[in-house]
Amino acid sequence: MELVTVERVRAAQKLLSNVVQQTPMEHSRVLGEWHGGEVFLKCENLQRTGSFKIRGAYVRMHGLDAEERSRGVVAASAGNHAQGVALGASLLGIPATVFMPRRAPLPKLAATRGYGADVRLTGEAFDETLAAAIVFAQRTGAVFIHPFDHPDVIAGQGTLGLEILDQLPNVGTVLLAAGGGGLVGGVAAAIKGTRPDVKVVAVQAEAAAALPESLSTGAPVKLPTVRTMADGIAVAKPGALTFRHVRDLVDEVVTVTEDSLARAVLLCMERAKQVVEPAGAAAVAALIQHPGRFEGPVVAVLSGGNVDPLLLNRIIQHGMTAAGRYLALRLRIDDKPGSLAGLLTMLGDLGVNVLDVEHTRISESLRIGEAEVSLHLETRGTDHCAELVTALRAAAFTVLR
Numbered sequence: 001m002e003l004v005t006v007e008r009v010r011a012a013q014k015l016l017s018n019v020v021q022q023t024p025m026e027h028s029r030v031l032g033e034w035h036g037g038e039v040f041l042k043c044e045n046l047q048r049t050g051s052f053k054i055r056g057a058y059v060r061m062h063g064l065d066a067e068e069r070s071r072g073v074v075a076a077s078a079g080n081h082a083q084g085v086a087l088g089a090s091l092l093g094i095p096a097t098v099f100m101p102r103r104a105p106l107p108k109l110a111a112t113r114g115y116g117a118d119v120r121l122t123g124e125a126f127d128e129t130l131a132a133a134i135v136f137a138q139r140t141g142a143v144f145i146h147p148f149d150h151p152d153v154i155a156g157q158g159t160l161g162l163e164i165l166d167q168l169p170n171v172g173t174v175l176l177a178a179g180g181g182g183l184v185g186g187v188a189a190a191i192k193g194t195r196p197d198v199k200v201v202a203v204q205a206e207a208a209a210a211l212p213e214s215l216s217t218g219a220p221v222k223l224p225t226v227r228t229m230a231d232g233i234a235v236a237k238p239g240a241l242t243f244r245h246v247r248d249l250v251d252e253v254v255t256v257t258e259d260s261l262a263r264a265v266l267l268c269m270e271r272a273k274q275v276v277e278p279a280g281a282a283a284v285a286a287l288i289q290h291p292g293r294f295e296g297p298v299v300a301v302l303s304g305g306n307v308d309p310l311l312l313n314r315i316i317q318h319g320m321t322a323a324g325r326y327l328a329l330r331l332r333i334d335d336k337p338g339s340l341a342g343l344l345t346m347l348g349d350l351g352v353n354v355l356d357v358e359h360t361r362i363s364e365s366l367r368i369g370e371a372e373v374s375l376h377l378e379t380r381g382t383d384h385c386a387e388l389v390t391a392l393r394a395a396a397f398t399v400l401r
Contacts, residue, residue, distance in 0.1 A: 001241055003248065004151050004186060006193025009158035012059045016159055019058050019091065023047050025167040025299070030271045035287050037296030040171075041268075042164055045276050045305030049111070051232070052160055052183055052303055053084030053147075059156030060145055061088050069094045074142040076100075076133035078126060078231050079108030080304050081147040086115035097142060099133040101126055105231075105308035126234075148182030149239025158186030164299050165191065171198055172295040177282035177303045178202035178211060178246070178253070179233030185245030187301075192249045199251045199295055203282040206255045208234045214243055215253065229315060230261055232279025232304050254293075259322035260285035265312070266319030268302065278315060280304035324382030326355075328375070329389075332398035335361055335371040343373065346395060350388055353378040372400075 024043045031039040044052045061073060072095035075085040082098045089096035096117040100109060102124060113119050122132040137144040146153060160183070164174060174191060178184040181202075188200040204211055208226035214237075222237035238246065246253070256264075264281035267288070268274045276284075283300035307315075320326045333339045340359055347354055358374040366372060379385050392399050 001151065003245055004154045004158060004189045006190055008151070008155045009162060009186065009190040009193070012055075012152075012155040013159040013162055015059060015062060016055060016156065020048060020055055020159070021046075022163050022167075025164070026272065028272060028300075030267070031284065031287055031300070034291050035294070035296070035298065036292045037298065039287065039296070039298045039300060040168055041272055041274065041284075042160070042167075042299050042301045043274060044160060045274060045280050045302045049080070049083040049087050049115070050304060050306040051080040051084070051280070052157055053080045054087055055084075055159055056148075056153035056156035056182060056186070057081065057084035057145060058088035058091065060150055060152040061085070061092055061094055063152050064094070064143060068143050071141045071143060072096065073145050074099070074133050074137050074140075075145045075147070076126070076130040077147060078104055078129075079112075079306055080232055082108065082112040082117070082119075083115060083306070085145050086112045086117035090116040097136065099129045099136065101129045105306070105311065107308055108306050111306070127236075146239070148180035148185075149241050151241065153182050154186040154189065154242065154245065156186065157183045158190040160301065161187035161190030162194070164301075165194055165198075168297060168299060171297055171299050173199040173201060173298045174301065175201045175203055175283035175286050175294065175298060176301045177230070177233050177279050178204050179208070179235035179279070181211070181238045181242030181246050183301075183303060184250055185242045188245060188249035200249065201286070201294065202246060202250050202253045203286045204253065204255050205230045205233060205261060205282065206257055208236070209253075209255045210235065210237055211246060211253045212255070214238055215247060219243070228261075228278070229258055229311070230278035230282060232277060233282060254286050254290060256282060256285040256289050259318070260289040262315050262319035263288055263322045264319075265307075265315050266323065269316070274302055275305050275307065275312075276302050277304045277307035324385045325379055327377045327379050327385050327388070329377065330400040331373050331375070331392065332366070332370050332400065333373055335369050339371070340373065343397065346391070347375075347377065347388075350391055351380065351384070352388060
């Protein structure tokens with residue numbers, strides 16, 4: 001099958017003109033200072049259904065003939081693709097069944113049902129959910145809507161690339177999260193077919209990075225496991241067609257750590273006032289982890305904003321720890337009246353907020369006359385943490401970390 005052309009992406013853009021909105025392009029001063037050049041955020045988290053997925057899903061289903069539409073469509077997804085298929089099918093008047101994992105985030109589950117799809121909760125792992133959807137398609141004749149590996153889906157996602165060129169004609173590099181490869185493949189087709197000088201970079205979570213090994217091997221490779229907070233890009237194997245788009249059109253693939261993803265989510269909330277899920281923040285994570293690496297002006301695509309509030313709370317805590325805003329310390333102090341009070345007073349004078357304290361006098365590692373204190377502290381960042389430890393040691397406290 002041939003690669004998707006920019007002409008096909010332009011046709012998809014016309015089809016989507018009354019379906020999707022052109023999402024904002026926001027300048028980011030804080031990321032620009034970090035990166036050392038101009039950085040812009042393409043806020044696709046503000047798209048209908050909260051992610052780019054409606055673009056490809058609608059184009060794919062619009063291409064079905066009357067007989068295929070009468071049979072209905074079926075999809076498997078942990079969330080974003082589910083919502084895109086559900087809304088697209090509703091707009092086109094097509095019955096939709098969506099299989100989701102039993103532990104799918106409640107907001108994504110509620111939204112998918114709200115768009116009118118018949119949701120079936122099946123399987124603990126996504127592979128089980130996908131297998132159930134395929135069996136359903138074979139049994140009922142419903143058309144399976146693949147989340148990424150179809151030319152219509154790739155073309156639909158590629159319309160995001162045309163928007164970027166229209167909103168920022170002098171763009172130098174576009175950073176995009178990559179799971180199965182539909183988004184980055186489509187955007188690369190749009191951009192390289194129009195401005196081949198613009199760099200397109202795919203970003204994957206280190207714990208779900210199937211593209212580097214696949215590119216090294218020369219064919220799609222399935223990872224034995226994927227484990228990342230970025231469920232939107234937790235894909236074990238790229239598609240056959242999307243792999244070819246990445247291989248032939250994408251300039252670079254970079255990976256990011258879980259710490260960088262958490263810090264990116266936190267930064268988007270604090271400084272850009274954007275609620276973004278971990279996969280949606282992967283491009284920002286790449287800027288945090290690889291500052292100065294990309295030719296500017298840089299566009300970082302915020303590809304999705306559908307995040308469970310409970311997960312968001314854990315991510316914020318993780319991100320604050322990674323950014324040095326939370327600090328866990330263990331210290332030894334003299335076991336005498338006033339020692340603990342003196343320590344806490346000193347911490348207050350240093351501008352530290354004490355979250356919790358555990359004090360023990362009984363331990364095999366302690367000498368007579370010693371006590372151990374475990375602290376969880378809220379600080380102003382990594383420099384503040386270093387200043388704090390230095391001050392405690394200068395005051396003759398034994399810092400064990």
